[in-house]
Amino acid sequence: MYKLFFNLVFKRMDPEQAHYLAFRWIRLAARIPVLRTFVAAALAPRHKELRTEAFGLRMHGPFGLAAGFDKNAVAIDGMSMLGFDHIEIGTVTGEAQPGNPKKRLFRLVQDRALINRMGFNNEGSAAVAERLAARKAVFRTTVGVNIGKTKVVAEADAAADYVKSTERLAAHADYLVVNVSSPNTPGLRNLQATESLRPLLTAVREAADRTVTDRRVPLLVKIAPDLADEDVDAVADLAVELGLDGIIATNTTTAREGLGLKSDPALVKETGGLSGAPLKERSLEVLSRLYARVGDSITLVGVGGIETAEDAWQRILAGATLVQGYSAFIYQGPFWGRAIHKGLAARLAASPYATLAEAVGAETRKAVK
Numbered sequence: 001m002y003k004l005f006f007n008l009v010f011k012r013m014d015p016e017q018a019h020y021l022a023f024r025w026i027r028l029a030a031r032i033p034v035l036r037t038f039v040a041a042a043l044a045p046r047h048k049e050l051r052t053e054a055f056g057l058r059m060h061g062p063f064g065l066a067a068g069f070d071k072n073a074v075a076i077d078g079m080s081m082l083g084f085d086h087i088e089i090g091t092v093t094g095e096a097q098p099g100n101p102k103k104r105l106f107r108l109v110q111d112r113a114l115i116n117r118m119g120f121n122n123e124g125s126a127a128v129a130e131r132l133a134a135r136k137a138v139f140r141t142t143v144g145v146n147i148g149k150t151k152v153v154a155e156a157d158a159a160a161d162y163v164k165s166t167e168r169l170a171a172h173a174d175y176l177v178v179n180v181s182s183p184n185t186p187g188l189r190n191l192q193a194t195e196s197l198r199p200l201l202t203a204v205r206e207a208a209d210r211t212v213t214d215r216r217v218p219l220l221v222k223i224a225p226d227l228a229d230e231d232v233d234a235v236a237d238l239a240v241e242l243g244l245d246g247i248i249a250t251n252t253t254t255a256r257e258g259l260g261l262k263s264d265p266a267l268v269k270e271t272g273g274l275s276g277a278p279l280k281e282r283s284l285e286v287l288s289r290l291y292a293r294v295g296d297s298i299t300l301v302g303v304g305g306i307e308t309a310e311d312a313w314q315r316i317l318a319g320a321t322l323v324q325g326y327s328a329f330i331y332q333g334p335f336w337g338r339a340i341h342k343g344l345a346a347r348l349a350a351s352p353y354a355t356l357a358e359a360v361g362a363e364t365r366k367a368v369k
């Protein structure tokens with residue numbers, strides 16, 4: 001039914017307009033107690049066997065909403081109601097900014113993909129912190145806060161901008177993510193080089209510890225699929241050395257070649273980050289590589305091209321404790337989160353593993369033996 005609705009309504013609309021319309025409906029539904037209880041009971045069922053622990057946090061299941069969908073933390077309960085068990089808000093930057101000029105989001109329907117060059121349009125760390133502080137949670141959901149650099153801040157001053165966001169947001173974050181991998185802020189991905197990343201992550205860690213003294217806020221870094229393999233290894237080693245809690249792999253890709261894209265070449269040529277199905281293979285590859293390098297010493301989060309429960313299961317077997325998605329939600333609609341968790345429960349039951357934790361990395365361990 002959603003596919004029909006998508007073809008009749010959303011597909012005919014500008015993708016960004018369609019996003020805001022769907023977003024408005026989700027937020028509205030979440031404000032009506034009877035409706036949200038009904039929807040959550042149908043779409044966010046709890047499977048006991050999928051209970052997950054990641055970086056000291058207990059979750060109902062491993063599947064969550066990737067960053068970029070709820071940039072300003074306005075729909076946490078709405079997305080939780082749809083069955084996403086953790087919601088990563090942001091990217092939030094130190095200062096508010098409008099993002100790139102429109103049009104900046106494109107659907108590659110034939111490829112089940114998106115290209116975006118949103119450019120971190122968001123209300124900024126002060127406004128988002130205020131919203132999170134005032135939030136009265138309806139559902140118990142894990143809230144990750146993903147932070148990035150304000151566009152007008154020079155690369156050399158990036159750390160101070162991330163620290164500003166950390167000071168404002170860490171107290172409201174179940175976990176914090178340093179995003180150095182979006183392709184739409186000039187120079188941002190240079191921060192993945194270990195000589196830049198080391199001082200940045202150290203400064204954010206110190207700021208989080210200074211600001212939040214009653215618990216240790218888990219700190220993760222999110223990386224690009226376009227890193228060379230040696231650079232993936234270097235980030236992994238650095239994360240272990242600095243005692244980071246996790247790595248999120250991956251963000252969108254700037255690559256277009258070799259992905260077998262079938263959409264109109266004019267669309268494929270649009271500048272920005274490509275997400276969805278064509279990203280699947282490389283994201284899985286980066287994840288497996290990371291797990292082979294760090295094992296269970298760091299929690300890995302798999303994202304990029306996940307469409308089905310089978311895709312999510314493959315990420316878990318490759319080494320992911322948590323999995324996330326964004327693009328397939330646009331194509332598959334409100335039953336998607338439920339389908340993933342339900343399918344994962346079935347796969348776990350049919351597998352030789354007693355718990356989800358046992359399955360994490362099982363395939364990669366076999367391959368490196």
Ligand SMILES: Cc1cc2nc3c(=O)[nH]c(=O)nc-3n(C[C@H](O)[C@H](O)[C@H](O)COP(=O)(O)O)c2cc1C
Nearest residue numbers: 066067068090091116251275276304305325326327
């Ligand atoms: C429109 C759009 C906006 C995004 N914005 C962000 C963002 O602000 N911060 C971030 O870390 N990732 C952002 N992402 C990347 C996603 O979080 C995710 O890493 C990527 O889309 C791959 O997952 P998918 O194939 O399931 O979409 C964005 C993705 C899309 C499609």
